[in-house]
Amino acid sequence: MDVAALLDRARANGVRIATAESCTGGKVAAELTEIPGSSDVFICGFVTYSNTAKQAMLGVKSATLEAHGAVSEEVAREMAEGAVARSEADIAVSITGIAGPGGSEHKPEGRVCFALARRGAATFIETQEFGAPGRARVRQLATDHALDLIARSLG
Structure with missing residues (x-):
């Protein structure tokens, strides 16, 4: 992901960005x-x-x-929408998941839920199953995916 190009597109479109992170622990913000x-x-x-x-x-x-647990699309949605509502950002990406080790039959290691909220638009939510390649790898895959969601939202 070319983060500089992502920021240039956001700048050109007048879009301000916020992040709401759980399992990535601030890695998306650090990349930006x-x-x-x-x-x-x-x-x-x-x-x-x-x-x-x-x-x-x-x-x-x-x-x-x-009702849904922290690792759920419903929580991801509320996280992203909350980040937009509680900041001056136009868009916010959220990440909540199980980086590992661990997980359960119902919520396995590597499951990560994402949301992208944009002022005045419907919130996009999705779940990715990254498998169990290890904690560091799940966190990096989730960070990369979140950056890609932001980039795609900018056109």
């Missing part, structure tokens, strides 16, 4: 801010590893967490 001058496009990153942080910082509902 690695590029000099990104501060005119990248607004902020929320690293909400715990459910309490998801609720307090992004407004994720306890009922959503109880």
Whole structure:
């Protein structure tokens, strides 16, 4: 992913970006801010590893967490929409998943849920199954996928 080109497209379109990350622990924000001058496009990153942080910082509902669990498209949606609502960003990507080791039969290692929220538009949500290539690899694959979602949203 050419992050500099992504930022240039956001800049050209007047789009400001926020992130809401759980299992990636801020890796998407780190990739965006690695590029000099990104501060005119990248607004902020929320690293909400715990459910309490998801609720307090992004407004994720306890009922959503109880009904679907933190690793769910429903929580990813509320994370992304909360990041847009609680920042000056025009778009926000969210990531919540199981990097490993571990997981369960119902929520296996490597399952990562994403959402991309945009002011005034429907929120896109999806789940990727990265398998169990190890924690570091799942986190990198999720980071790369989130950056690709942002890039695709910019046209």
